[in-house]
Amino acid sequence: MTKEDDVLSFSAEAVQAADGAAAMMAAPKTQATSEGILAAVLSSLGDDKAEDIVQIDLRGKTAMGDHMVICSGRSSRQVAAISEKLVERLKATFGISTRIEGKDTGDWVLIDTGDVIVHVFRPEVREFYQLEKMWQPSAAAAN
Structure with missing residues (x-):
């Protein structure tokens, strides 16, 4: 040789x-199940100090997903960072690619995993749109 x-x-x-x-x-x-993705989303948001995290069960209400998570970041920079880290963690953990909108402006970022839809807002923008009120059960909205 x-x-x-x-x-x-x-x-x-x-x-x-x-x-x-x-x-x-x-x-x-x-394995990427909707509950597994939801748990990973909530963990990531907690790790990155997202505020006022609300999860809404969408099963039986719409075909667009099983869960919605809404949270806030203190600034545009934090909103973008929370969103970017979440997308990275989901890809590393589950191997899934997510669709993300709004990261460049950092006012309202939408992350769509298919089963879990995540909205990360600056507090002022979140207050303006009030998505929670739209998706909360009607009994909770009446109180």
Whole structure:
């Protein structure tokens, strides 16, 4: 075997090892159920100091998702950071890609995972739109 053969065989082994490592890193660690995603969302929001976190059960009310989570960040920068970290954590944990809108302005960011819809607001914007009132059960709205 020549020196060139050693280099080529080593390169092929390195490529196989790298491919195997990449496949292991890309594989989701946890099965993506709506309850699992909801738990991960709530954990991430708590870790990043989101405020006034409200979760709303949408099952039986709409086909757009099973859960909605609404929370606030203290500033546009925090709203964008909370949203960005949430998307990263969901991808790392479940291997799912989410749709995200509004991160550039940081006033209201919408993150759609399919089963869980997350709204992250600045407090003033959240007060203006009052999404919780729209989705809360009517008995709670009457009080």
